[in-house]
Amino acid sequence: MYPCIEINLRKIETNARRLSRLFKPVGISIMAVTKGFSAEPRIAEAILKGGAEYIADARIQNLKKLHHLPKEKVLLRLPMKSEIRDVVKYCDYSLNSEIETLREIGKVAREMNTVHKVIIMVDLGDYREGIRYHRVEQFVQEAIEIEGVEIRGFGVNLTCFGGVIPEQTTLLRLVEISETMRVKYDLEIDIVSGGSSSSVYLLNEENGFPMGINNLRLGEVMLLGKETAFGKRFDGLYEDAFILKAQIIELKDKPSVPHGRIGRDAFGNVPIYEDRGIIRRAILALGKQDVDPSGIVPVNQDISILGASSDHLILDLSRDRYSYQVGDIIHFYVKYGGMLNAMTSPYVEKIYIEDEKNGEDEEEFLLVESI
Template identity: 50%
Template sequence: MYPRLEVNIQKIKENTKLLVEKCRKENIEVAAVTKVYCALPEVVEALEDTGIKYIADSRIQNLKKLKHINLPKVLLRIPMMSEIEELVQYVDISLNSEIEVIKKIDQEARKINKVQNIALMVDLGDLREGYFKEEELFECVSQVLNLKNINLIGLGTNLTCYGAIIPSRENTQRLASLSREIENRFNIKLSFVSGGNSSSLHLIDKEDMPKEITNLRLGEAIALGRETAYGDKIKGAHQDAFKLVCEIVELKEKPSLPIGEIGMDAFGNKPVYEDRGIRKRAIIGIGKQDINVCGIIPLDTKIDILGASSDHLILDVTESDIEYKVGDKVEFNLEYGGLMAAATSEYVTKIFV
């Protein structure tokens, strides 16, 4: 069935083991982030014996289907009030930034006689989630320590995902300093100090990672073999563990400039075209409902992606050395956005190789 996402589980395992060892040398434990491929159980099950410490995902729906995996589950997205009843059943650690939500977790955990682990998020300047003002963070800690069914295990931060702020020695050191101050001020021990995601890996290479950091949450680094601060390939890692394969449904020579008055396309945009004369155009059976067009890269480097509608992707194959025919397959490597969309789409078949 096409289009399909081909998943090389062995390459993902090898990437994971490589990163676990890289982090282990710095006394850092790895939380494998599974959200980009929708926590496909076939993949996550293969990661159990790679040395990862946690499974992490942004959606409780994904963590629910991984309940048979004997590793602590971390909920990455700060919890919604409406999902806390499920949270206390299926999540071992949640990342939080609102005391009212934490109090609600405490109430629900008390109902099932469970102590729920949490980490408090700190905003180091990326301006997504987390406490920005230190005094508010300390006040939250003070209140949390009075909740009988909440166990504060640490702090976390997130960088590059919204504001694109790159992790540095300076900003991660602030997280480290806050963890020490909380330990001293409240006489507690924080075992989980999560210094970010795949964008923090470069700090290990530069020997700039503060020693207080005990955890990294790695998603793209495992799935695509790239760090995400600068987009560099990780030495020794695979970048092609996921591949998108699509089928050609039409192949014709046509003008490159549409004929007639140009209005809005199906998505409300007014496109601009370049007149390149008559070109050989292939249409493949996938579209914007299935993928992020900007997040796929043809393996045939002489193919140009012209655009897409909901259901069709239009390619210029004029310069290709391959004599494509209707029914032939076109393969793509994936960037993060392309993988996330293809994995999420129920119209893209998943194949494990």
């Protein structure tokens, strides 16, 4: 059934294992971030087989799906007050930056006769979540008075909103804050989390990670093989563990510029077209309800994406040398956003594969596949 996304579990497990082997010697544990694939258990299990020590997700619904897996669970998004009972029940740790939320967590934890571990997020310049560094001590002073809550770590988020690249000096500040708070308030600190897939590039830098950073929250680099600070492939990881497939439903020669007065498209935008004369246009049964076209890349580099509506993806096949026909299947690599969309969409079938095909034959198959 199409559209579908093929997930190669062996490649994902291999990526996780290679990353674990790189980071364990420098004392850094890995939180496997599962939100990019809607926390599908088979994918999470492959990552854990590769050596990840924690499971982390932004949504409590996803962590519930993985409750059976024998690893500690971490809620990545700051808890909503409306979900705190589930946070305490299903999560071993949560990331926090609001004292009122911590008070609510402590109240619920006491009712449930437990103690909830929290990681305090520090804002070091990206200006998403976190306490400004000069206010951390005041926050800790208040937080340690809350029964039912234990401060067990400090973390930082970079790149995701402001695009700020993690650097040694920035992460060293996090380490210094963590160590100061640990000593002054006699805290038991398990985790000093130095960011996400945008931080991994530091492993190959001259000074590496500052001593004291002992955790990273990794999703994209394990799943798609790229660090996200500069968008480069990281240490030979697989970039094609996820392949999106869609079927051609129309294939005709048509002008490259629509005929008539141009207004807004179905999404309220006024499109702009380049006049390239008559082109070979293919329509695929795949649309914006399934995936953002900016989040996918045709495996066949002779194909270009012209645009999409809710249910149709329009391609230019004018340079195609494989002579696609109606009914043929086009393959796409996915970026993180494309993977997120496709794995979330109920209209995209998920197909899990264990075995890898061999190099050259696999590439040819990706470029030309008929049903």
